[in-house]
Amino acid sequence: xxxxxEIAQSVEMQHISKIxxxxxxDEKYLEYYGRYKAKIDLSLLxxxxxxxxxxxxxxxxTPTPAGEGKTTTTIGLADGLRKIGKNVVVALREPSLGPVxxxxxxxxxxxxxxxxxxxxxxxHFTDDFYAIGAANNLLAAMIDNHIYQGNALGIxxxxxxxxxxxxxxxxxxxxxxxxxxxxVNGTPREDSYDITVASExxxxxxxxxxxxxLKERLASIIVGYTxxxxxxxxxxxxxxxxxxxxxxxxxxxxxxxTLEGTPALVHGGPFANIAHGCNSVMATKMAMKLGDxxxxxxxxxxDLGAEKxxxxxxxxxxxxxxxxxxxxxxxxxxxxxGVAKPDLAAENLEALEKGLPNLLRHVAxxxxxxxxxxxxAVNKFPTDTEAEINLVIEKCRALGVxxxxxxxxxxxxxxxxxxxxxxxxxxxxENDFHFSYELEGTIEDKIRAIVKKVYRGKDISVLPAxxxxxxxxxxxxxxxxxxxxxxxxxxxxxxxxxxxxxxxxTVTIKNxxxxxxxxxxxxxxxDIMTMPGLPKAxxxxxxxxxxxxxxxGLF
Numbered sequence: 001x002x003x004x005x006e007i008a009q010s011v012e013m014q015h016i017s018k019i020x021x022x023x024x025x026d027e028k029y030l031e032y033y034g035r036y037k038a039k040i041d042l043s044l045l046x047x048x049x050x051x052x053x054x055x056x057x058x059x060x061x062t063p064t065p066a067g068e069g070k071t072t073t074t075i076g077l078a079d080g081l082r083k084i085g086k087n088v089v090v091a092l093r094e095p096s097l098g099p100v101x102x103x104x105x106x107x108x109x110x111x112x113x114x115x116x117x118x119x120x121x122x123x124h125f126t127d128d129f130y131a132i133g134a135a136n137n138l139l140a141a142m143i144d145n146h147i148y149q150g151n152a153l154g155i156x157x158x159x160x161x162x163x164x165x166x167x168x169x170x171x172x173x174x175x176x177x178x179x180x181x182x183x184v185n186g187t188p189r190e191d192s193y194d195i196t197v198a199s200e201x202x203x204x205x206x207x208x209x210x211x212x213x214l215k216e217r218l219a220s221i222i223v224g225y226t227x228x229x230x231x232x233x234x235x236x237x238x239x240x241x242x243x244x245x246x247x248x249x250x251x252x253x254x255x256x257x258t259l260e261g262t263p264a265l266v267h268g269g270p271f272a273n274i275a276h277g278c279n280s281v282m283a284t285k286m287a288m289k290l291g292d293x294x295x296x297x298x299x300x301x302x303d304l305g306a307e308k309x310x311x312x313x314x315x316x317x318x319x320x321x322x323x324x325x326x327x328x329x330x331x332x333x334x335x336x337x338g339v340a341k342p343d344l345a346a347e348n349l350e351a352l353e354k355g356l357p358n359l360l361r362h363v364a365x366x367x368x369x370x371x372x373x374x375x376x377a378v379n380k381f382p383t384d385t386e387a388e389i390n391l392v393i394e395k396c397r398a399l400g401v402x403x404x405x406x407x408x409x410x411x412x413x414x415x416x417x418x419x420x421x422x423x424x425x426x427x428x429x430e431n432d433f434h435f436s437y438e439l440e441g442t443i444e445d446k447i448r449a450i451v452k453k454v455y456r457g458k459d460i461s462v463l464p465a466x467x468x469x470x471x472x473x474x475x476x477x478x479x480x481x482x483x484x485x486x487x488x489x490x491x492x493x494x495x496x497x498x499x500x501x502x503x504x505x506t507v508t509i510k511n512x513x514x515x516x517x518x519x520x521x522x523x524x525x526x527d528i529m530t531m532p533g534l535p536k537a538x539x540x541x542x543x544x545x546x547x548x549x550x551x552x553g554l555f
Contacts, residue, residue, distance in 0.1 A: 004110050004555040008118040011259045023263035023290045033126050036117050039252040052288040054322035054427040058297040059306035061359045066331040069379040073327045074297045076113035076408020079260045080416025089291035093269035093279045095122050096197045098169040101540035106555035111409030115256050115264045119551045129167045129196050131250035135243040136165045136199045142239045147187050157189045160224035167196035171533030198530040203275040203518035206268035215244045221517035253283040260413050272299025274486050276308040281317040300489040302362040307454050311435050312482045320433050323426035324366045324374040328359050330384045336500045345383040356395050357501035363401050369453050371432035375422045376403040439480050443470045446483045451507045455492045462509045469512040487525040494525040
């Protein structure tokens with residue numbers, strides 16, 4: 001059986017100019033990065049008069065170690081739409097080097113539903129993440145230099161909230177002390193590193209709607225507080241212009257292709273638990289301008305990625321999705337029913353029935369909380385039995401939702417044709433899209449709305465430290481911003497061990513902080529890791545390159 005990288009390397013890619021031609025992109029908008037990658041100039045958005053296409057969001061049930069295949073389904077659906085004659089463009093996030101070399105591996109799809117060149121996409125790609133890291137660390141350097149040079153702004157070194165970053169899993173950098181070695185080498189202080197995808201600059205880039213808007217957002221980033229508790233911004237440090245200069249190319253979406261030659265925009269990749277977990281607004285809008293259908297995805301389960309896509313990204317960008325695809329596997333549903341990973345192959349209708357409420361709650365949220373039509377896409381495994389499949393179909397039908405079996409991993413676009421037909425049908429329906437909360441009201445009101453409506457929890461418990469932070473942010477005028485929930489991805493609740501569809505739980509709010517540049521309030525319900533570590537046997541140990549430059553073991 002071929003690995004993903006072997007499949008990707010066995011397919012002859014088209015020159016990127018041919019993919020651009022398929023997408024209707026004039027060559028004047030292209031900046032080539034070799035034969036198979038290109039950046040697209042932002043002027044295409046204002047100069048293309050075509051009406052925007054239908055926006056389809058692909059999301060999933062609560063993640064499990066059994067896997068759900070969200071990216072694979074997104075790509076396979078796009079290829080399936082082309083199979084039935086539709087003009088489609090897919091918009092995805094860029095992978096981070098940390099997970100590539102850590103546990104997860106690559107993030108370019110799988111099997112015969114991949115974007116290529118997968119090695120480039122999973123590694124350096126077009127250097128977007130390096131530019132984001134450079135802008136992040138330039139700001140960090142300017143903060144410490146300002147303090148060293150006399151600290152005219154009165155920045156309290158103990159209240160600096162801006163971290164340095166690197167796009168790698170490195171637990172050694174979670175907590176550091178820097179500025180050692182005497183006065184000429186800086187001011188000693190405790191510091192820390194985030195992985196680049198957790199940097200606020202990543203979120204800023206992905207929510208920006210133009211280069212001008214990018215500069216405005218960068219200037220608004222709060223980096224710390226003065227001795228008298230006034231916020232200090234990147235604008236105060238006069239850093240925004242130089243940061244934007246570093247990001248002037250990174251803000252342009254990247255054009256690549258699927259294995260079947262479908263145009264794909266791969267751009268941006270913020271964490272889905274500490275940030276909003278979606279690809280860039282620019283790429284999504286460009287996909288809608290170019291295609292009659294734009295297929296995109298959001299990170300983790302629908303309670304995190306889809307909630308933030310709908311409540312934050314769609315709100316800021318003025319987007320209205322036409323339909324949602326909910327991805328699941330029989331294996332993952334059984335895991336939510338209490339089955340251990342080694343035992344997932346055996347038929348177990350009792351465990352499947354016990355785990356199904358997780359899927360059904362996500363589906364009900366999309367329909368009832370957000371007013372959007374939804375289809376369930378079941379990634380079919382050879383071990384799935386007819387009885388198990390029928391049970392899922394029956395339970396979803398009771399909610400008025402169709403279930404389609406997807407075999408895109410094994411069969412590419414052909415395995416996504418039935419799903420594509422259902423998506424086209426849903427896109428023709430009128431929908432009553434609305435947010436799960438409005439911006440009016442208190443910060444606690446918005447948090448409570450998400451917990452009650454989306455998580456289906458009983459209430460929230462705000463710890464004293466978080467209450468103090470909420471009061472401060474309200475005093476500073478940030479209460480009208482959307483909230484970005486940072487919680488475990490493994491449960492509807494804030495307890496990773498509560499699988500399935502837990503009820504009657506209270507979500508504890510431990511910390512609240514502002515991402516003023518991104519334009520949202522981050523609400524931490526636990527200890528969210530912003531710098532992962534490598535496992536005992538990292539994926540990096542299995543990755544190699546031969547004398548001809550051919551990479552192996554990447555996924």
